[in-house]
Amino acid sequence: MAKVGKRLKAAHEGIDREAFYDLPQAVHLIRERATAKFDESIEVAMNLGVDPRHADQMVRGVVELPHGTGKTMRVAVFAKGAKAEEAKAAGADLVGADELAADIQNGTIDFDRCIATPDMMGVVGRLGKVLGPRGLMPNPKLGTVTMDVATAVKAAKAGQVQFRVEKSGIVHAGVGRASFTEEKLVDNVRAFVDAINKAKPTGAKGTYLKKVSLSSTMGPGLKVNLGTISGAA
The missing domain is CATH 3.40.50.790 (Ribosomal protein L1/L10, domain II)
Structure with missing residues (x-):
């Protein structure tokens, strides 16, 4: 079994991997635990109720995050x-x-x-x-x-993000850096989730947005309470 380092062990302390956190709290905890020696990327992953093998259930588009991604785009x-x-x-x-x-x-x-x-x-x-x-x-x-x-x-x-759902029904993207303020990260997450909601395909049946989680490059992932993300449905 792989040895868990002190930094990663510390990052997991005080969090419940099975709990659902309100978005601002999740951002705070993720950002607080992004202690790598580089400016970690903050990433959002979403489980969608779609089967992208069907053309009418493909989710694809672009979104301009209000505060950019923190990444230099060539x-x-x-x-x-x-x-x-x-x-x-x-x-x-x-x-x-x-x-x-x-x-x-x-x-x-x-x-x-x-x-x-x-x-x-x-x-x-x-x-x-x-x-x-x-x-x-x-x-x-x-x-x-x-x-x-x-x-x-x-x-x-300026930080426009392209997204496309994977075969497993997951869509993910970087929504900023650990150096961003918590307010900017919250804004970016909400903008991304809103774009995914607006891109809901005609063939989607049942629950469209199933789960949202947040993580940093080297840190733990946290589940986010959908009710605290504006526009989530």
């Missing part, structure tokens, strides 16, 4: 001419067309979000096997295939 944009210049001015880290596609095919993927103008999808489409498994393929439903590249780049840089 953004790549497929565009030419004026749109390429627009992307650069908005703060895109990589901008290009065929040459950018060649770099990606050769294994250089130094970005967290990929955006493309519609006319570039012929080039980007050939990268599906590379970008798809990494969740980086531009998609018009997520606002990453657009002529308004400046807005898309700024949104990504």
Whole structure:
């Protein structure tokens, strides 16, 4: 059996893993126990009453967290001419067309979000096997295939979060850092849960939002009382 270190043992003291905590209290306890030597990510995980194998039960979308994620996002944009210049001015880290596609095919993927103008999808489409498994393929439903590249780049840089439910019905995302104030983390969690509720698919039957839990990168997970999350249902 693996040995439990002193830091992890201390992180579990004073909490009940089976109890349901009000959101502000859960945030306080998680943040208080995020004692690693780096700024731990605070993550939310949600169990949904959906079967994503059915198209009418897929949950996917984007949400702009009010206080960002605390993560520096590197953004790549497929565009030419004026749109390429627009992307650069908005703060895109990589901008290009065929040459950018060649770099990606050769294994250089130094970005967290990929955006493309519609006319570039012929080039980007050939990268599906590379970008798809990494969740980086531009998609018009997520606002990453657009002529308004400046807005898309700024949104990504500001902390926009993409979400997609897994086969097991779980959706999760980072909603901030341990260095955030408790108020900011509460706001971000509520914004994320609200976005999931608004993305409820037409085919969802019965209880849609089953369970929400909160954790830090190196700390314990806590169950959250759904009634204390605004908009939860």
